[in-house]
Each structure stands twice: as C-alpha cells, then as structure tokens.
Amino acid sequence: MAPGIGQQLKAEYLEGSERMRSEFEHTRSGRAVLLGRTAMVDSLAHQLWRHHIDPDLALPAGLALVAIGGYGRGVLAPYSDVDLLFLTDQPALAAARQDAIRALCQDLWDMRIKLSPTTRTLEDCDRLHRDNPEFNISLLDCRLLAGDYDLFRRLHDQVIPRAVLRDWQELVLLLAEVNETRHHQAGDTIFHLEPNIKDAPGGLRDYNVSCWLALLNGFSRVREWTTITDHFPASLRDRVDEARDFLTSVRCFLHYRAGRDDNQLNWEAQQAAAEAQIGYDGGADAAEWMRYYYRQARVVNRLFSSMMSEVVPTRSSLFKQFQSWRQRLSTGEFSCVNGRIFLQQPSALVSPEHFFNCFEFVAQHGFKFAASTDLRIEQALPGIAAQELTGPQRWAALRKILIRPHAARALRAMQELGVLGLLLPEFRAVESLVIRDFYHRYTVDEHTFRAVDAIHNLRPDTKNGNRGLAHLVGELERLDLLILALLLHDVGKARQTDDHLTASLEVAMEVCRRFEFPPEDEEMVCFLVAYHMDLSAAMRRDIFDPETIHALARRVGTPERLKMLALLTYADIGSVNPTALSPWKAENLWRVYFATANYLNRSVDDERVHAGGEDEQVARIRLLAPHLGRRLRDFLEGLPQRYLRLHAADEIIQHVEMASQLGSQPVQTQLRRVRGDFTLTVIAQDRPGLFATLAGVLAGWGMNILKADAFANDSGVVVDTFVFTDSFKTLEMNIQEWERFQKSFRDVLSGAVPLEKVARKRGSRAGKAPKVKVQTSLNFDQESSSHSTIIEVVTQDRPGLLHRMAAVFAECGCNIEVALIDTEGEMAIDTFYLRVAGKKLTDEQCSQLRAALELELEMEP
C-alpha cells in the first residue's frame, strides 16, 4: 500500500466508527450499527482489494474474496470478528498472491479489526470438516465482496448445496451437539442473573443456530437455498424479529461500553442499559428492564428449541430405539415423536381436563411439546380462561402436575405458554424477577422451578451424599403440599419489602383459601412458607447445642412438618446457585434434621398441655367450639403437646365430645377414610394391655397398620389413633362392615368377646415373603425422657407385629404412656414410652424386656 493510504483508511474507519457510536447513543438502534459497520468494512475490503490484489474489483479470475459467518450475514457488531474467505480454484494462483493477501489482512489488522482470514479451494469447501464444523456452517452465510463472480457462484450454487445435501445429517448433528453442550454448560436455563447475551441460552447464538437449521432444513426439503424465516414456526416469526433486534441493540451497547467484544450483561451494565433505555423504554428500573430481556430471551429460546426438535434427526440406532420406546407411551390423547408431544385430537383441547392433561403428561414423562402443540395450547387458552374454574378445580389440576417426577418441566412450559397464571396468578409477580445480590444466580421463578426439580430428583439411590434426605421424600404423606409451598415460598419477593417471609405467607394464605384447603392443609403450607428460613438459621448456630435443637423442635412441632421443612430447605439452598449446597452444608442439614427428629420422638411425654399454657391450636378450638368450656380443659390436661400438633382442631373437638360420652359408652370409636387409608380413633379409660388389645383386633381383621399414636391425659383417658390399609378390602367393599368392625373393639374391650376369637378371623394368614430384609434394632433410652424409658424398635414389618410387641410389654408389666408407630416400606419404626408401676424401667427390667422382645421378633408370624 502506498504510504499514507493505510493511515487514511484507518482514519476514515475510526471516524466512521465514532459517528456510528454517536448515532447509536441517539437512536439506540443496534440494527443500524450492524448494517453500518458491515458497509464500512465492505468499503475497506473493496479499496484494499483494488490496491493489493487487482484494480478491477471483479478480477482476477480464479480468486474471490468472500465474507462468511456474521460478516457474511451483514451483522457486524462494533467489536465482533470479521471472517474472510479467500476462495480459489487454482491453488497456484493463491500461492502466487499470498503476499498480497497477507498485506490486505495486515492492513485490516492495523485498523484493529479482529480478522479471521482463511484461504480455501472449492474442494476444501466441498468436504465436511468434522474437526471444524463451524467452517462449514459459516459458509452458509457467504457473500461475495470482490474477485471472480463465477467462482463465487460455483461455491454458492453448486458446492454448498451439494455438500449440504450429502452431509446434511452429520452436519446437523454436529451443530446440535456443540450447542447442546453450550446450553448444558449454562445450566440449560435462560434465567441467569448476569447472562452472556451471545452464548447463553436465549442469546444471539441461539438465533443464529436457528437460522442455520432453517437453511439446512430448506436444503433437505427443496434441495436449494430458501428463505430462513419461512421455516420458523408461524407463531414466533414476529416476536423473533423483535427479540433479535432487542438483543442486537444490547450487544452493541455492551460492546461500546466495554470497548471490546464483551457480551456479558453484568449488573452494572444492566443498570446502565435500563437507564439508557436500550431496546426497552419501560423506565430506568434495572429489574424491570431485565424482565423484558428474559421475555425476549425466552422467545429466542423457544425458537431454538423448536428448530432443534423439528430439524435435528435422531442420533444413533440406540437413541432411535430409546425414542421408539418412548413413543410407546403415546396414548389416545397424545403421541410422542422424537421426544416431542403431539396432540392426537387437537379439537378436544376445549375441555379443561384435556387441556391440563397435556401438562400432566409432560410432568409424568418429561417430554417437550411440539411446536404445533404449543400453538394449539395458546389458541385454546382464552377459551379455558373464560370457563372460570373454581378454586378446588384449579388445585386439582395443579396438584396432578406437582406430584409428577418432571413437574418443573411442566411448570416451565405452563409459564411460557401463559397457563401457570391461570391456576396460580400470584406466581406472575415473580416471573423473571431478579434478586440483585451476589448469592442468587437465578431469577426467582427459575430458582423456584429448580427447587421443585431438586425434590423430584432426590432418590434413595442417589450417590451425592443426600441419601438420608432422599429417603424422606418417600416417607412424605403430602408431597403435593410440599411442592406447593416451594412454589409459594418466595412469591413475597415481588413486593418491595425487607420481610419476604410475611409477604409470602400472606400470599400463601390467600392461595389456600382460594383452593378451599381444609385447615390442616392450609396450616401445613403456611407453616412451610413462613418458616422456610428456620432450618437454615439453625444451621448457622451451634448444631450440637441441645438448645438449638430444642428450639427448632418447639417451632416445628411434629416429625412430618420437620421432614417437609428439611426437604424444602435442601431444595431452597441447592437452587440458589450450583455451589450453595456444599457437601459440608448438606451433611449439616442432615445432622440438624435427625437430631431434631430424635428429639421430637424422645421428648413427647415431657412436653405436655397444662392449664394456663398459651397455645395457638387450643385458642383456635376455643374459638370454633366455645360450648366445650371446661370439658376441653379437662380433656387436654396432661396430654402431650404432640397430640395438639398431630390432630386438626375439628378432630380434637370430636375427641372431646367422644370423651364426654365415656360414662354411657366406655369405649368410643370413630372410623374415617382419609386419602385411601382408614383412620380409627379409640377413646377409652386406660387399662392394662389396652394398646395391645386394639392392635390385636386390627390384626384379627387383617388390617395393616401404617401409623399409630397413643396418648393419655392426666385423668387416664387414652386417645389411640391407627392409620391402616384394608388388606382384604373388607371395609372398602362393605360399608355395613364399618359398624361391625367398630363394634368388635367395644366387644373385646368390654370382655363380651375374647380377643382370641377375633384374632382367629385372619390371624392365621401368612404374610408375603419380604422383598427387603430389615435387621432388628432395639434401642433403650433412659435419658431423653424424665418420666419414661424410651424404646425404639426398628424391625421387619409383618402382620400383627404391633399387637405382638404390645403384648410383650403387657406381659412384662409395662404400661405404654406414649406410642409413635411408623412404617417406611417394609420397615416398622416404632417408639414406645414405657413405665412400670408409674416409674422408669430398672436396668433389670430393661434386660428382661429386651430378651422377651428379641425372642418374639425372632419368631416368624
């Protein structure tokens, strides 16, 4: 180059760049910047070609300068790379012009343009570069800048179509693989608090990949170049243009701000972009601006996801087999192709049941909707919304989804399609909501969905050291309530308040009322939401200090609540950022859990109800049943506090009424069906062997006891509750048997019928062979209770087990003060508080009891 021309071009380029920057600050149009910079670099390339290669822009024959990649598309961001291809069909010519080509590139480098030049023959462009598929992909954006036009036409019209048609499948798979890895590295979510707007899911790279997939799809169908947007889902076309333009403007803003190719949208940049109203004029609030960003990223992500599913073929024969297996899951309502859900009867979507079944199907199997299904759901949504479902109907629809293993995927789909707000409008407030601190990695909604996933992904076979917590999931009585509480635990963050617990609790109460929850369900959800930070707080104290554990136990009240809270805490911490739940912290959580659980089970008879004590539950009962008056106080006096936590207010009112009638009928029974199981409550005056007798009658009827508790008040009135399954469907099939069943308890306890006669009914049946062998463990604890000896028995569950153990206690002269019976799979986990003649057992009595129990438990049923 003649001295001075390089400097002159550089000066022109810098002046033009500065002018564009000024215009951008005025117009905020990223699109104009991209086109403007592309035109400037085109002009430079032309001038340099004329100077270094040939004065005639269309010569020499056999050599062409081609823009590829983003430059080829004509979308050069202020500091992005410039990809140049020197194309030739005569390697000798390219070699001869090597110095000139190098000089051209050097001049561009000297202008501080980041250049990626490559010299290739047509043959090079005609083969698949498995180690560098990006080159093949970048050719899809080729554009002639200078040189041999015919040579370029051969590339564009013959070589690329031929290569693409030949290698289409492999090229698409390589593209899919690279981008799936990229998404996976970004946690497969668009909801990062500081996203990279080029490479993160929902970023410009996703848009570009979608364009390439569209072109490749076009080649595979009509064997020639087609218009990219023709292949985009019709429902997304307009929105995609808006999203692309927004992201483009943000990218230009970030480049100008950093003075380099920096696409990281960090907090400071978010604030600055909001204040400058880049791409969105909704005010200077950074959180609001970021919500707009996430909306646009979501559109691009949907496009990417849709194009990947429509275009990418199945990978391998093994993968095909897997897909084929998945297709067998297709039902009358849905079919699955390549892991995408299609509607068998799109017209059926007008009924809410069919409509929500779509999401239940996603939640059960983890598939994504096909683009056509997305579209049909969006079309059907207004009709479903117009049907104004009742609260219980909404809960029924939501509940079915929450309890399925892929609930979070279904919830994300519901949110994207605007369906979640229909069932849970309160959740809209936290959609794309940014928590601006260094601890949270994700938006509130994404954090919540991750927490839901964390619960469903906890399995007993987990190897990450959370096995103990994983077992708890299987023991839960109400997984649905736990997941609902997770959905609601942070909704209060949408309110501008420092106390998000109270705000979330208010929302939770409103939701529970709208769903018309029974009081105990509302209480559980509200407890979990209101106390969801408590276990984390306990972990910041000395977890080996008994007072830390006692205080936590007092607030939690029951083992079931503790299990739910521990799992919620696990999910909540683990979903804040990928490293928040370190193995150190997870182990501490487990230790706090089991120390508190042990305390709850070993302190029952020390914490009793006494007159004058303040208790929310008692206050609630007084409000609901003022007529009980003194009868309530007399009944509750001396009962363990646990009783108040385990039973709902209306149940306790019924118990008081039953206890009032003991004078006329000394054995009061109540039988109820609760969620598929039966619950029997027996209220009677205490007597030796009472618990053993009741368990014996249940065994005689062939009932399988799942849970039980036995409490006594100061007047010697016992309240024994058994939850059992009806193994022989005696009660389930014959409603008239309900009365006969209850009468048998009264008959046996009154002595009218001997227990042996009832026990013989089903007593001889042999239990099924156990699938899991449980080692018997007897743990005698003389310290935890000040009044009783505690015995914890873990053993193989079997028919009549509780009766047999209780009978051993009776034979040894032990009175059961409290019994807490639980079953986990085939393992019986029972805790008994025993006294002999009103005192703890002596060491000798403990030894005798241990021997008798071991003998009994060794025997086959």
Add this chain to the structure above:
Amino acid sequence: MTKLEAVIQPSKLDAVKEALLAIGIDGLTVLEVRGHGRQKGHTEFYRGREYSVDLLPKIKLEIVLRDDVVDEVIKAIISSAHTGKIGDGKIFISRIDEAIRIRNEERGTDAL
C-alpha cells in the same frame, strides 16, 4: 508478615467477621472444614441406623497480616469466638516470607 489460621465454630463466623471488620480487617479466606481436636465425636441413632459424628463441622479462617496488627486480631478472634465450651477451636500462627498481588505484582505488605 504473619498468617493466622483460626479454626472456629461455624456458628461464630458472623461474630468473628464483624469483630475483624471493626478493627479494619476486611480480607479473609473462609473454608468449610471438618475435624476434631480433643473434642471427640459421638454416635447418634436415627431409625435404627447408626450415624457416627466423629468429624465435626468447623470453619477455618485464613488471614495474612502485617506483624504490627497480629495481637489485636488474635484478641478480636478470641473474644468473638469464645464460648468457654469444648470445641471453641484454635488459632495457628506462622511466618509468611512474601506476598504478591497477581494483578500488578505488588509485593510485601502492599500486596495484602
């Protein structure tokens, strides 16, 4: 320069951080660790399973200081981490030959 390695109860981390901040120490490294000294662990039973609690959770702080502030910092750590019970932890003190700030290669106490 001196390095302090303080092993403390996790529950005392916030108090120690505040005490250090109050005397102008705002840079430290915090590690989640497990271990035991004379305070040995114990065994817990939960649902028939035995859980050995032999390595207890602790927090380890590492701070590199100018020599003239070491005594003041030790005093601040002791006063904020002390409960009087077994398991309060320990402080280890060692000499540091050199410190280098990677960003600008400053050395010695300037790099702290």
